[in-house]
Amino acid sequence: MEKATQFVDLVKTQKSFEEIKCWTWSELLIALKQCQESLANSSTVLKKCMDLLCQKISLADNGASSSASSVNSSRFRLSCDSKSTESLKTNSASTTWWFDDLLVFTTESLEIFVQSMILHEFDQILLSKFLVHFQKSKFLTAATDEKRKVIESVVDMLDTLDENVLSLKALFDILRVSLSLNINKDSKNRLEAMIGSRLSHATLDNLLVPSPCGANYLYDVKLVLRLFKAFLSGGLNQASQLSKAANLMDLYMAEVAPDPCLKSSRFLALALAVPDSARKSYDEMYHAIDLYFEMHAGMTEEEKEKISCALNHKKLSYEVGIHFSKNTKFRSRSTRSIPESPKPETEGLLENINYSKSLINWPHNLTKEEQSSEQIVLYHGKFDVVPADNERFKVQLEGMQWRVVELEKLCRKMQTQMRKILKSRVASSHCQVKSLPKLCS
Numbered sequence: 001m002e003k004a005t006q007f008v009d010l011v012k013t014q015k016s017f018e019e020i021k022c023w024t025w026s027e028l029l030i031a032l033k034q035c036q037e038s039l040a041n042s043s044t045v046l047k048k049c050m051d052l053l054c055q056k057i058s059l060a061d062n063g064a065s066s067s068a069s070s071v072n073s074s075r076f077r078l079s080c081d082s083k084s085t086e087s088l089k090t091n092s093a094s095t096t097w098w099f100d101d102l103l104v105f106t107t108e109s110l111e112i113f114v115q116s117m118i119l120h121e122f123d124q125i126l127l128s129k130f131l132v133h134f135q136k137s138k139f140l141t142a143a144t145d146e147k148r149k150v151i152e153s154v155v156d157m158l159d160t161l162d163e164n165v166l167s168l169k170a171l172f173d174i175l176r177v178s179l180s181l182n183i184n185k186d187s188k189n190r191l192e193a194m195i196g197s198r199l200s201h202a203t204l205d206n207l208l209v210p211s212p213c214g215a216n217y218l219y220d221v222k223l224v225l226r227l228f229k230a231f232l233s234g235g236l237n238q239a240s241q242l243s244k245a246a247n248l249m250d251l252y253m254a255e256v257a258p259d260p261c262l263k264s265s266r267f268l269a270l271a272l273a274v275p276d277s278a279r280k281s282y283d284e285m286y287h288a289i290d291l292y293f294e295m296h297a298g299m300t301e302e303e304k305e306k307i308s309c310a311l312n313h314k315k316l317s318y319e320v321g322i323h324f325s326k327n328t329k330f331r332s333r334s335t336r337s338i339p340e341s342p343k344p345e346t347e348g349l350l351e352n353i354n355y356s357k358s359l360i361n362w363p364h365n366l367t368k369e370e371q372s373s374e375q376i377v378l379y380h381g382k383f384d385v386v387p388a389d390n391e392r393f394k395v396q397l398e399g400m401q402w403r404v405v406e407l408e409k410l411c412r413k414m415q416t417q418m419r420k421i422l423k424s425r426v427a428s429s430h431c432q433v434k435s436l437p438k439l440c441s
Contacts, residue, residue: 196230
């Protein structure tokens with residue numbers, strides 16, 4: 001209390017801060033705790049005291065290796081009490097040693113402290129962890145109004161940090177808590193923008209946020225749509241990030257599709273939330289839509305048609321395209337052609353064999369004059385075309401020969417498999433024949 005009184009006196013008289021610099025860590029905390037309300041109208045003084053607090057934390061966080069040089073520094077000459085300095089060194093073994101001590105802060109003091117830490121270029125990852133710790137700890141005893149104030153302050157402070165230092169899981173935890181507190185619109189938009197900027201790193205579990213109280217649908221689809229909007233509005237997303245976001249959306253659509261209370265307009269909005277360029281395949285979206293149609297049998301044909309149009313049929317795989325063309329739940333299936341099947345390897349080889357036969361018989365189809373001018377000569381497994389400047393035929397014929405060899409390998413493989421099958425069947429029949437005498441007796 002004595003130090004707190006001295007602190008107030010210093011504020012009132014605007015004396016030098018040299019005396020405060022000699023205070024220990026615990027003495028400074030006691031003074032700040034007692035005087036936060038008294039300093040409401042003296043933000044300049046409070047900022048200077050917060051700056052001193054930040055310097056003490058920075059000094060301890062530098063570690064034992066740099067503490068000696070830091071103590072001799074004019075900037076970090078923080079305490080005249082050697083016991084206090086030694087205590088800080090001991091406590092700095094854990095980088096979070098100061099977290100619980102600063103829970104005495106009000107939200108106003110918290111904002112001044114964070115701004116000062118940023119100016120001191122303090123580790124922002126550690127600073128973001130402190131803000132999350134502050135929020136969780138305050139919520140243990142705070143009333144609803146105070147919780148709302150804490151959340152808004154923490155969100156605003158997190159928004160001042162580099163987005164790459166933020167924990168996505170922690171942001172989603174804060175988001176879930178904030179939904180029931182009706183925080184102000186600015187803080188809400190900041191929080192959703194922070195999450196949206198890193199949405200490509202999110203998981204399906206992150207997005208499965210329960211719907212607001214009073215809503216009959218299972219998950220908060222509106223929230224997910226806003227997060228994807230924030231993600232796309234960033235404008236700096238790479239193709240890989242867009243692809244991850246599209247895959248995440250497909251998973252989410254499949255998860256919410258069975259919800260009987262999910263309106264078709266919301267489901268359609270999910271299908272259109274990600275641009276077509278982000279998807280290499282529409283197979284997963286097709287399965288999600290198919291499931292939605294199955295669980296919502298009462299949909300009108302117009303509603304089905306709108307959702308079906310969200311599919312890019314050219315990006316469906318062959319198997320899924322066949323399923324789609326036969327799916328009676330899709331109204332427009334009759335207007336869609338069955339995708340062309342990729343040619344099997346054997347079919348392509350057989351075509352090349354037929355082509356090779358036509359090439360081999362080619363000289364016999366020519367006139368005598370043509371045969372005398374151009375001939376095909378086969379020797380040592382290679383093809384030469386006369387005249388020598390005609391290399392096109394040579395390349396084609398050598399390619400044909402390679403394909404014939406591949407076909408022969410495939411035939412030998414099939415013959416081996418057939419022999420194995422025949423042997424197993426013969427052995428099985430012999431066993432049956434041997435067992436007949438026993439049955440007859």
